[in-house]
Amino acid sequence: MYTGVPPWDIGRAQPEVVRIAAAGGFAEPVIDVGCGTGENALELASRGLEVLGIDASPRAIGAAEAKASERGLPAEFLVADALDLGSLGRRFRTALDCGVFHVFDDPERPVYVASLASALERGGVLHLLCFSDRQPGSFGPRRVTQQELKHSFADGWDVSEIVATTFVTNLPELQAQAWLATIVRADG
Numbered sequence: 001m002y003t004g005v006p007p008w009d010i011g012r013a014q015p016e017v018v019r020i021a022a023a024g025g026f027a028e029p030v031i032d033v034g035c036g037t038g039e040n041a042l043e044l045a046s047r048g049l050e051v052l053g054i055d056a057s058p059r060a061i062g063a064a065e066a067k068a069s070e071r072g073l074p075a076e077f078l079v080a081d082a083l084d085l086g087s088l089g090r091r092f093r094t095a096l097d098c099g100v101f102h103v104f105d106d107p108e109r110p111v112y113v114a115s116l117a118s119a120l121e122r123g124g125v126l127h128l129l130c131f132s133d134r135q136p137g138s139f140g141p142r143r144v145t146q147q148e149l150k151h152s153f154a155d156g157w158d159v160s161e162i163v164a165t166t167f168v169t170n171l172p173e174l175q176a177q178a179w180l181a182t183i184v185r186a187d188g
Contacts, residue, residue, distance in 0.1 A: 010168055015168060017096065029049075030050065032095075033096065034055055036060050036099075038053050038060075041077070045074055052092075054077070054078050054079070054085075055080070056082065057079070061077045064077040084115060090119065092119055094124060097116075099130065099167065102130040105142075113153060113157075116185075117185060117187075124184070126157075126184075126185070128180070129178055130149075131177070134164065136177075156185070156187040158186045
């Protein structure tokens with residue numbers, strides 16, 4: 001996907017990430033799961049937060065590292081598997097999932113949720129932005145219902161809030177309907 005510019009790479013942080021950061025919604029250390037070319041992680045680093053961005057794509061991580069160097073920001077980036085965050089051997093107070101959850105099929109979702117649990121400390125907060133079932137048509141990733149989010153995070157998590165928002169893309173014809181969920185890690 002990173003041989004060109006994928007639709008989710010808008011050259012800046014998602015507006016919802018900026019809004020959450022401005023409201024003090026991120027506590028360090030932060031992990032940006034599926035960080036792509038790093039815009040969200042770099043936004044957080046520009047606010048003085050310790051942040052690790054991970055992505056499965058070496059090309060995306062290379063672009064993120066180049067942006068961090070060009071901008072003089074101390075964000076850290078690693079090629080890593082979102083389904084095996086425990087292998088990082090680190091714990092985080094806040095996690096950001098901006099467009100990752102909706103790519104997993106039903107059997108992968110519990111693996112992903114367990115992976116997040118292995119990296120997020122008790123009381124830690126997950127901010128999750130995903131495509132919504134409110135999005136018309138069939139172009140783009142799988143649509144997610146509020147019930148799917150609640151079901152996926154039913155055990156050991158507290159789904160504090162799910163609000164309707166927009167997932168900004170670089171395609172003028174697609175400013176996608178999304179859910180922004182705030183989910184707290186309840187057990188240790």
